[in-house]
Amino acid sequence: MTQVFTQKRMLTSVLMCLLATGLWQTGEGLWIHAKAQLAQFLLERAWDRAVAGEPAPKPWPWSDTQPIARLRVIRPSIDLIVLANASGRTLAFGPAYLSSSTPPGGRGTTILTGHRDTHFAFLLRLQPTDEILMETPDRRQHRYIVREVSIVDGRTTIIRSDGMPQLALVTCYPFDAIMPGGPLRFVVIADLKA
Amino acid sequence: MPYMRSKSRTFDATGHICRVIFAPLLMLGFLCLVSPQSHPARAAEHLSTSVIPTVGIQEVTEGTLLFRTTQPGRFIPAPTLKTDVTIDVTGIIARTSVRQEFTNPSREKDDWAEGIYVFPLPETAAVDHLRMTVGERIIEGQIKERTEAKKVYEQAKQDGKRTSLIEQERPNIFTTSVANIGPGERITVEIEYQETIRYDSGQFQLRFPMVVGPRYIPGTPVIVEEERPKGAGTSLDTDRVSDASRITPPVQKPGPRPVNPVSLSLTLTAGFPLAKLESLSHAILVIEDPDGRSHVTLRKDTVPADRDFQLTWQPAPGMEPIATVLTEQQDGETYALLMLMPPDRQNEAIPKIPRDVTFIIDTSGSMAGQSIEQAKASLTLALSRLTTRDRFNILQFNNRVRSLFSDLQPVTAASIKKAVRYADHLSADGGTEILPALRQALKGSADPHRLQQVILLTDGQIGNEEELFELLHHRLGTRRVFTVGIGSAPNSHLMRKTAELGRGTFTYIGNTAEVKDKLDGLFRKLERPVLSDLRFDQTGWTGIEQYPSRIADLYEGAPVIVAAKARSLPEHTVLHGRIGASPWSLPVSMKQATARSGLSVHWARQKISALMDEAVAGGSEDSIRKAVLDVALAHHLVSKYTSLVAVDMTPARPTDKPLTDHVLATNLAHGQDYHAIFGLPRTATSGPIHLLLGISLLVTFWMVWLVKSRFA
Numbered sequence: 049m050t051q052v053f054t055q056k057r058m059l060t061s062v063l064m065c066l067l068a069t070g071l072w073q074t075g076e077g078l079w080i081h082a083k084a085q086l087a088q089f090l091l092e093r094a095w096d097r098a099v100a101g102e103p104a105p106k107p108w109p110w111s112d113t114q115p116i117a118r119l120r121v122i123r124p125s126i127d128l129i130v131l132a133n134a135s136g137r138t139l140a141f142g143p144a145y146l147s148s149s150t151p152p153g154g155r156g157t158t159i160l161t162g163h164r165d166t167h168f169a170f171l172l173r174l175q176p177t178d179e180i181l182m183e184t185p186d187r188r189q190h191r192y193i194v195r196e197v198s199i200v201d202g203r204t205t206i207i208r209s210d211g212m213p214q215l216a217l218v219t220c221y222p223f224d225a226i227m228p229g230g231p232l233r234f235v236v237i238a239d240l241k242a
Numbered sequence: 243m244p245y246m247r248s249k250s251r252t253f254d255a256t257g258h259i260c261r262v263i264f265a266p267l268l269m270l271g272f273l274c275l276v277s278p279q280s281h282p283a284r285a286a287e288h289l290s291t292s293v294i295p296t297v298g299i300q301e302v303t304e305g306t307l308l309f310r311t312t313q314p315g316r317f318i319p320a321p322t323l324k325t326d327v328t329i330d331v332t333g334i335i336a337r338t339s340v341r342q343e344f345t346n347p348s349r350e351k352d353d354w355a356e357g358i359y360v361f362p363l364p365e366t367a368a369v370d371h372l373r374m375t376v377g378e379r380i381i382e383g384q385i386k387e388r389t390e391a392k393k394v395y396e397q398a399k400q401d402g403k404r405t406s407l408i409e410q411e412r413p414n415i416f417t418t419s420v421a422n423i424g425p426g427e428r429i430t431v432e433i434e435y436q437e438t439i440r441y442d443s444g445q446f447q448l449r450f451p452m453v454v455g456p457r458y459i460p461g462t463p464v465i466v467e468e469e470r471p472k473g474a475g476t477s478l479d480t481d482r483v484s485d486a487s488r489i490t491p492p493v494q495k496p497g498p499r500p501v502n503p504v505s506l507s508l509t510l511t512a513g514f515p516l517a518k519l520e521s522l523s524h525a526i527l528v529i530e531d532p533d534g535r536s537h538v539t540l541r542k543d544t545v546p547a548d549r550d551f552q553l554t555w556q557p558a559p560g561m562e563p564i565a566t567v568l569t570e571q572q573d574g575e576t577y578a579l580l581m582l583m584p585p586d587r588q589n590e591a592i593p594k595i596p597r598d599v600t601f602i603i604d605t606s607g608s609m610a611g612q613s614i615e616q617a618k619a620s621l622t623l624a625l626s627r628l629t630t631r632d633r634f635n636i637l638q639f640n641n642r643v644r645s646l647f648s649d650l651q652p653v654t655a656a657s658i659k660k661a662v663r664y665a666d667h668l669s670a671d672g673g674t675e676i677l678p679a680l681r682q683a684l685k686g687s688a689d690p691h692r693l694q695q696v697i698l699l700t701d702g703q704i705g706n707e708e709e710l711f712e713l714l715h716h717r718l719g720t721r722r723v724f725t726v727g728i729g730s731a732p733n734s735h736l737m738r739k740t741a742e743l744g745r746g747t748f749t750y751i752g753n754t755a756e757v758k759d760k761l762d763g764l765f766r767k768l769e770r771p772v773l774s775d776l777r778f779d780q781t782g783w784t785g786i787e788q789y790p791s792r793i794a795d796l797y798e799g800a801p802v803i804v805a806a807k808a809r810s811l812p813e814h815t816v817l818h819g820r821i822g823a824s825p826w827s828l829p830v831s832m833k834q835a836t837a838r839s840g841l842s843v844h845w846a847r848q849k850i851s852a853l854m855d856e857a858v859a860g861g862s863e864d865s866i867r868k869a870v871l872d873v874a875l876a877h878h879l880v881s882k883y884t885s886l887v888a889v890d891m892t893p894a895r896p897t898d899k900p901l902t903d904h905v906l907a908t909n910l911a912h913g914q915d916y917h918a919i920f921g922l923p924r925t926a927t928s929g930p931i932h933l934l935l936g937i938s939l940l941v942t943f944w945m946v947w948l949v950k951s952r953f954a
Contacts, residue, residue: 110673
């Protein structure tokens with residue numbers, strides 16, 4: 049009698065564990081996506097302040113980054129705020145600008161990186177001749193035309209520039225891989241349209 | 243400039259050339275990039291793609307320069323450069339001369355090359371000579387105002403003359419440009435610099451960088467970008483500069499380390515009897531001179547440049563502080579270097595002074611990961627060394643300041659236990675607001691009978707340097723601030739300055755394994771300052787100008803060094819200070835001072851450094867610039883406002899070609915514009931794996947639940 053009781057209790061606790069871990073993991077996964085969306089909402093407000101002339105508006109009081117550009121694509125319809133200082137931390141909130149690369153619109157390569165499963169998922173749908181718009185806080189619009197889309201091994205590849213103004217969007221590949229951290233990268237190169 | 247830039251665009255459109263794209267580990271701490279000046283014919287092929295596979299690189303067995311060829315993915319390696327290093331050490335000053343051969347390996351007739359070396363030097367380094375050797379001719383570099391030097395260089399470049407330029411990009415980063423090197427031609431560039439040698443825990447340590455650490459490489463693109471006229475968006479500039487070194491990806495190294503032949507010889511005049519002289523990095527040969535000098539050479543004629551050269555030496559042991567004076571006469575002025583060395587063993591008779599220690603820990607986002615773990619380990623170690631007579635507190639700051647106790651607390655079992663638990667729970671997130679934290683640490687009046695020590699653990703990624711320095715300047719009082727740099731690339735310039743203004747020391751910890759060793763040394767010396775409130779008797783010194791103007795305390799394991807200039811010196815001087823609470827003094831004879839060269843340069847470097855600090859403290863840019871120019875031009879020093887430029891008067895490159903092509907093709911600013919992809923931040927989240935795991939667990943739960951309720 050007691051044995052059956054103990055077994056039942058064990059089963060219940062195993063079930064509770066399953067439920068808790070399951071909810072926790074699902075929550076974690078959803079939270080990453082929610083954070084990506086929510087941050088963009090807050091970033092948009094910070095962006096408005098940046099355009100209004102505030103030098104480095106913080107999207108939330110404790111943030112260590114700020115919006116530096118607005119990235120827009122007409123087809124597929126995309127509107128994202130780009131953050132300064134590409135690092136694992138900022139990428140959770142939006143695509144980020146690699147500070148050591150050329151500023152948007154400048155001569156040389158401007159490099160943006162983003163998460164393949166959130167903000168930069170749309171890269172897969174970009175094709176040559178598609179148009180990408182970059183708006184800087186000084187209200188200038190830079191139009192880029194996609195030239196090439198390629199999948200490269202990040203360990204043996206570099207992005208070169210001839211001093212021509214171009215934009216490189218980099219994300220991880222494959223897009224639907226379950227585990228993060230593979231060596232392949234998906235790179236979109238676009239030329240500045242004069 | 244705009245004119246050139248627009249032209250350069252036309253050039254790029256018609257074509258660009260072979261370009262060195264990959265130079266991961268180059269000669270002796272020199273990162274070198276070459277952009278040939280013209281080769282329109284080959285251009286079109288290379289424009290077709292921007293993503294280059296760097297396959298051929300795997301076949302390279304040594305770190306070399308690579309030039310692109312017409313065949314995609316194949317490279318021409320530049321011939322291995324030879325480097326000769328000569329170092330002359332006097333007291334704590336080392337003069338280093340580095341001779342490097344620069345070759346343009348191309349056989350194509352019109353491949354005129356221009357190279358740039360970016361080289362990191364110690365923050366205390368002063369570059370004062372540039373010599374270029376072309377065939378039989380030796381061209382000595384002239385010191386000029388920076389903009390003027392640049393103009394001279396650009397003009398010579400346009401005229402087809404061989405020319406070379408050294409500029410200072412940051413206090414510790416210099417670049418050398420060499421233009422108009424003909425195909426197959428060799429140019430030897432020799433630079434000389436002077437640095438102050440590190441003395442720590444009883445021994446002197448000289449390091450000559452032979453390998454560029456990856457953390458220096460990220461600096462390159464930024465430097466080059468700074469040459470561009472600003473205007474693309476001013477808010478970007480600061481962002482770009484401030485964090486670039488952390489974010490720029492290190493270029494991936496090829497499998498085997500480079501094998502560049504390096505020869506090295508060194509002369510050491512320590513100024514005191516030596517107990518030990520050895521190199522932990524290389525096998526060396528030491529020959530002693532009767533006059534106390536030691537000549538050091540490598541056991542092999544040349545060695546591969548696969549690790550930094552390190553030499554350490556130790557004075558013979560003693561119980562008393564030793565004062566050494568070196569002097570140099572130049573242009574009617576006397577330059578003196580006073581060096582006060584602590585005894586290598588503590589006089590145990592002196593009682594320990596109770597201390598008030600405030601720990602400030604940076605818990606901002608940039609500390610996330612390894613850095614915060616190092617900081618925690620450091621803090622825990624520090625807590626274990628406090629004694630019951632001491633008092634302490636812990637402050638942490640990110641976008642706000644939090645503290646363990648409201649004020650300094652006596653050390654008890656309970657308070658330490660609480661502190662260890664507190665340290666254990668620190669986590670890094672948010673912004674970096676260091677000022678309020680430091681303000682809190684420096685508030686109120688300090689108890690004169692106790693040592694007031696503030697220990698700042700940070701990676702130095704701090705924006706408002708000026709305010710920080712100003713705060714230290716006004717509020718320091720009898721306190722001392724010690725900085726501990728953490729993480730792979732801390733802002734060591736900022737932290738060294740903070741420690742200097744705080745009259746403390748700077749300790750750098752590169753990785754977690756070093757925490758214990760480095761901090762044990764620091765804490766041991768913090769427990770017992772040997773001498774405090776040091777000053778020397780200035781009677782008899784006419785027209786004295788000394789740096790630093792406030793002498794730091796003497797601690798175990800770290801000497802105190804003062805550089806002074808005066809019209810005349812007295813025969814004797816007296817050093818005053820305090821040991822604990824009792825006064826101390828030491829007469830020093832200036833008569834026996836050994837005459838050495840290099841002291842004027844050292845003094846000038848200290849003065850420039852002090853002047854640049856004034857700029858930070860809010861001095862007028864114009865007057866500081868003028869003052870720096872005076873010193874730098876007089877002493878032949880490269881500084882923020884001065885550069886060295888050498889021009890060979892004979893034109894080398896035929897100028898009958900359309901000049902614009904040549905000029906514009908060398909538009910360097912873009913020659914370095916390359917990025918390794920691998921070093922970019924990870925661009926995949928762990929979202930999918932969490933979701934997959936979560937949902938499968940929930941499905942399992944649901945199925946088991948169904949089965950269970952059916953049988954229940």
